Amino acid sequence: MIRTVCLNPALDKTVQVPNFKLDAVSRITEMRVDAGGKGINVSKVIKELGGNSVAYALLAGNAGAQLERMVKDAGIEVVAQYAEGETRTNLKVVDAVNHTNTDINEPGPVVTDADLTALLDRLVADIEEGDTVVLAGSIPAGAPVDTYATWTKACKEAGAKVFLDADGAVFDAALDAGPTMVKPNDHELSGLVGRTLSDIGEIAAAAREVMARGVEWVTVSMGGAGALFVTPERVLRAISPKVKVGSTVGAGDSVVAAIAYAGDEGMSLEDTINLSMATGSANVMQSGTQAAPRELVDSLIDKVGIEEVTED
Numbered sequence: 001m002i003r004t005v006c007l008n009p010a011l012d013k014t015v016q017v018p019n020f021k022l023d024a025v026s027r028i029t030e031m032r033v034d035a036g037g038k039g040i041n042v043s044k045v046i047k048e049l050g051g052n053s054v055a056y057a058l059l060a061g062n063a064g065a066q067l068e069r070m071v072k073d074a075g076i077e078v079v080a081q082y083a084e085g086e087t088r089t090n091l092k093v094v095d096a097v098n099h100t101n102t103d104i105n106e107p108g109p110v111v112t113d114a115d116l117t118a119l120l121d122r123l124v125a126d127i128e129e130g131d132t133v134v135l136a137g138s139i140p141a142g143a144p145v146d147t148y149a150t151w152t153k154a155c156k157e158a159g160a161k162v163f164l165d166a167d168g169a170v171f172d173a174a175l176d177a178g179p180t181m182v183k184p185n186d187h188e189l190s191g192l193v194g195r196t197l198s199d200i201g202e203i204a205a206a207a208r209e210v211m212a213r214g215v216e217w218v219t220v221s222m223g224g225a226g227a228l229f230v231t232p233e234r235v236l237r238a239i240s241p242k243v244k245v246g247s248t249v250g251a252g253d254s255v256v257a258a259i260a261y262a263g264d265e266g267m268s269l270e271d272t273i274n275l276s277m278a279t280g281s282a283n284v285m286q287s288g289t290q291a292a293p294r295e296l297v298d299s300l301i302d303k304v305g306i307e308e309v310t311e312d
Contacts, residue, residue, distance in 0.1 A: 002046055002053040002132045002260050003123060003160070005151065006039025007116070008108050008140040009057050010090040011067055020095040020102065034290055035070040036090065038137030038165060038253050041291075043076045045257035045279060048291040051264060054079060056123050058116070058140065060109040061086035079126070081119035083140075085109025110142040120151055129159035132260050135179070136165040136253065148174035161263070165256050167191075178214030183256050185221045200309055203228055204235045219259065219276075221252050227280075228309070229273055238273045239305035241281045254283035254291070270306060277304045 016030035035044075043055040054077045059068055064080070064087035071078050088106035095102075127133070133155040139147045152162045152174050164171070164179040167188040175182070190197045193206045207218040207230040220228040226239045258276035267275065278300035282292035 001128065002043075002051065002134065002264055003126065004039040004043045004046075004053050004055050004134045004136065005123065006037040006055060006057045006137060007111075007119075007143065007147070008088070008138045009035070009037030009040050009059065009064075009067055010088045010105070010108070011063050012036030012090050012092060014092040014094060016094050016096065018095060018097045020093055020098065020100065026093075032290075035067045035074070038256075039134060040067075040071060041253035042134050042136055042257040042260065043071070044074060044291040045254045045283065046261050047074060047076055048294055049258065049261045049275075049279065049297065050294055051261040053077075053260075054126070056119055057081070058083055058109075058111060058119055059087050060084060063087040063089055079119075079122055081115060081122065083109050083111045083115040108140050111140045112142060113144075116143060116147065120154060123151075124154050124158045127155060127158040127160045131160040132163060132180075132263060133160045134163045134165070134256060134260055135174075136163075136256060138166070139170055145169050146173045149177040152177035152179050163256060163260055165252065175210060175213045175215060180216050181219065181259065182210065182215050183219045183221065183252065183259075184210075185223070185252065186225075189220055200228065200237060201311070204230055204309060204311055207235075219255065221255060221280075226305075227255065227273075227277065229269070231269065234269070235309040235311055236269070236273060237307045237309050238277045239307070240277050241300045241303035243281045243285050243300070251280050251284045255280045258297075273306055274301050274304045 088108035091104040093102040161180040258279035262272035
């Protein structure tokens, strides 16, 4: 079973605003509201791919209750732990004329150690040997910087593989707990190792440094340049299909979801790469953070390119 964790979820309100300008009146031409947050996005994509997951979420207030209903209505099982305050609502402003995507994110509720411990205890009690736990996204106000380190250790001790998608100090602190797979983007990886990564070789070398801290493999997303998959034995560069972009929000979440789903299905590395890159491309074609249908993903798989990278 795949179990996704979303400690700082959100209602994602996506609006289309042609010729969006600062310090001016803007007119919305289209609007949609989605249940969001990285862990929730991962569960939505897994559902569209044909898999099953359980979403574990810290929620608060009326917005949290609305988010829980939306996720359940999508056919995804939810384990919700409620805190004081209000789940955040994030605004995504898409300007199709100027090809910009602007995110305006609320801070969300302040959580307590008791809130975090209660949800972690419920997750650990549910884990079965061989499960995959996806820890994804920012942590809420009030959560300590080592939150993901604590959760990674607890989930591994319970018998799960742990996939981590985070950044900054929270990501750095979690690495020594030895998550199975991590998915930074190239900018996040650069910040982690403290230097500019100007080419594929430097990105691969930085990924090896991360693996030396106990990580089994690293997937580095590189935007339009594709992604780098670094395992103990191989380095593979994947080239994404060229598609019309609707919204880039959740693209990385889609890649993580496909990797988790592929692992649950026992796919080979090459098939995992093909599926994950096709899923990422299919999802950027959507508006908001809705998940792309499986038939669209399948139509893009043959358009993914994979190159073996030789390390110095």
